[in-house]
Amino acid sequence: MVDQERLKEVKNATIQLFTPLWQSNFNKNKRDIARCPGVNTLKDKFKNIPCVIVGAGPSLDKNIKYLHAAKDRTLIISCDAALKTLLSNSITPSLVVNLDPQEYVVDFFKGLDTRGLTLVASTVIHPFVLKMWYGRIIFYNKYAPDIPLFNQIQAVANEVGTLTPGGSVLSVAYDLSFKIGANPITFIGQDLSYSSGNVYTREIIHKEENLSSIYEKQKENIVSEMDIFGSDIPTIKSMSVTKQWLEWAFSQWKRDGALDVINSTEGGILKKGCQIMPLSEVIYRYCNKKINAIWMLNKILKYKV
Numbered sequence: 001m002v003d004q005e006r007l008k009e010v011k012n013a014t015i016q017l018f019t020p021l022w023q024s025n026f027n028k029n030k031r032d033i034a035r036c037p038g039v040n041t042l043k044d045k046f047k048n049i050p051c052v053i054v055g056a057g058p059s060l061d062k063n064i065k066y067l068h069a070a071k072d073r074t075l076i077i078s079c080d081a082a083l084k085t086l087l088s089n090s091i092t093p094s095l096v097v098n099l100d101p102q103e104y105v106v107d108f109f110k111g112l113d114t115r116g117l118t119l120v121a122s123t124v125i126h127p128f129v130l131k132m133w134y135g136r137i138i139f140y141n142k143y144a145p146d147i148p149l150f151n152q153i154q155a156v157a158n159e160v161g162t163l164t165p166g167g168s169v170l171s172v173a174y175d176l177s178f179k180i181g182a183n184p185i186t187f188i189g190q191d192l193s194y195s196s197g198n199v200y201t202r203e204i205i206h207k208e209e210n211l212s213s214i215y216e217k218q219k220e221n222i223v224s225e226m227d228i229f230g231s232d233i234p235t236i237k238s239m240s241v242t243k244q245w246l247e248w249a250f251s252q253w254k255r256d257g258a259l260d261v262i263n264s265t266e267g268g269i270l271k272k273g274c275q276i277m278p279l280s281e282v283i284y285r286y287c288n289k290k291i292n293a294i295w296m297l298n299k300i301l302k303y304k305v
Helices: 004-035 060-069 080-088 103-108 127-132 148-156 169-179 211-217 237-252 279-286 293-300
Strands: 051-054 075-079 095-097 118-122 136-142 185-188 222-226 232-236 261-263
Touching: 004 127, 004 136, 004 148, 051 060, 051 169, 060 080, 060 185, 060 279, 075 080, 075 169, 080 095, 080 103, 095 169, 103 127, 118 169, 136 148, 169 185, 169 237, 185 279, 222 237, 232 237
Parallel strands: 051 075, 051 185, 075 095, 095 118, 118 136, 185 261
Antiparallel strands: 222 232
């Protein structure tokens, strides 16, 4: 059950903080939106292809080594903050997903060769990010019918298609994998909590942040959640909302055909409505057929293959 009070608090704060930026970014992005494909292009195009959604939690450093065995046997969807860690480990994701509209997202891509990569970007992404991204771009509109601005954007750019921002980029990545037909959908690096001394995967920016600095800056937003081992651990309200939204989506969203959702983070707080399984076991069970996800993506988008 989603904590409605906590959800309302996080949503109201987000709307108040970001509405002017959302509008400004969309106005500046219109030309790019008009020339790039929308996320609707990918609907049902990866039916029954195994998918791994990669987050930027500290647990990613623990099990990223197993992705090498699966990189030619699965669709890898990276959250923007996790891209640097993947590339530094010689793993090229099939898709990179963005949600945050702020300029600092540029830092996730600084120093990286993004040619040949595909960014799934919100239509309200900061335009500076688009200027420094050298690969392909697929746009989506945020599905948030209770936010008037996003209804207006959807009316203007209806052909783009929507993905749901249920608290963080992880929800967008899940909606994407759900709509393209991927199965199973496996999460790694999705701690959504502060269960160790590290806050992020080691390659991410803000390396100076630790639990003490987080507690100081977020002291009004720190809450407690139970992890997959049954222990209470600290997190912040926005990550708690993401966890609740994901668990709601796991149980409520239905589609034709099989759908297995697996959490291979090996820690953190995401546990209801999904199987808990080590990534090595997921790869052994499900990733036993070679695929070329990037070739498939190029073909779908009508790029030279």
